[in-house]
Amino acid sequence: MGPRVLMLPGYTQSASILRGRMGAIRKALGTGPDSPELIFVDPTFIVNLPTTSSADFDSTADSTSANPADQPRTWWFAEPREDGFSHFKRFDETLVYLRDIMEKQGPFDGVWGFSQGGAMAAILTLLVENPALHPVFAAPSSTSSTWPPPQFKFSVLAAGFLPMDKEVRLARSLRKTLTFEIVRL
Numbered sequence: 581m582g583p584r585v586l587m588l589p590g591y592t593q594s595a596s597i598l599r600g601r602m603g604a605i606r607k608a609l610g611t612g613p614d615s616p617e618l619i620f621v622d623p624t625f626i627v628n629l630p631t632t633s634s635a636d637f638d639s640t641a642d643s644t645s646a647n648p649a650d651q652p653r654t655w656w657f658a659e660p661r662e663d664g665f666s667h668f669k670r671f672d673e674t675l676v677y678l679r680d681i682m683e684k685q686g687p688f689d690g691v692w693g694f695s696q697g698g699a700m701a702a703i704l705t706l707l708v709e710n711p712a713l714h715p716v717f718a719a720p721s722s723t724s725s726t727w728p729p730p731q732f733k734f735s736v737l738a739a740g741f742l743p744m745d746k747e748v749r750l751a752r753s754l755r756k757t758l759t760f761e762i763v764r765l
Contacts (some may be wrong), residue, residue, distance in 0.1 A: 581613060583689035583733070586681070587620040588704075590695030590739070592627055592652035595620035598694065619688070621681055623653035623697070624674045655700045658745075668745040675716040678704060682729050683721065690734040698740020705735040 589598035599606075599620045609615050626648070656668040678700075682688065693701030711717035711728040720727035 588693035588697030
């Protein structure tokens with residue numbers, strides 16, 4: 581059995597949009613028993629923007645679609661602050677959501693994220709290695725029999741960025757605590 585990879589789309593994308601954009605890579609990886617299993621998940625929240633044009637998004641999302649798979653999504657809502665940093669509104673809800681996915685669909689050998697999903701993949705990688713850094717990851721949930729999950733063997737961050745939320749306070753830890761190299765594309 582090949583590695584299981586958690587796939588995290590970018591801002592205004594969905595699992596189905598990222599899956600479609602990864603078509604050539606999925607084809608190259610093959611479908612044999614040793615091929616990676618790519619598990620695409622939707623970002624937590626639907627983005628309700630005052631627009632109906634997909635030209636306003638970096639995806640084929642449609643903010644008026646009745647199909648949630650076609651709606652633009654986000655892992656958090658960034659609110660600018662006067663000090664140049666951002667506040668990641670509803671970030672803790674995303675961590676609860678991803679923890680639930682890891683408990684129910686894991687374990688995962690690695691994580692792959694694009695853009696905002698790349699930033700989320702970096703945060704998730706850090707929290708899997710160091711669960712005590714955030715209360716959502718620090719203790720087992722009432723339904724979890726094995727927590728924390730096994731550490732990722734790899735992380736791929738495509739067009740990701742360093743998370744700039746002072747409250748998250750994880751950005752500084754990214755460089756000094758990981759036990760493996762992160763591939764940045």
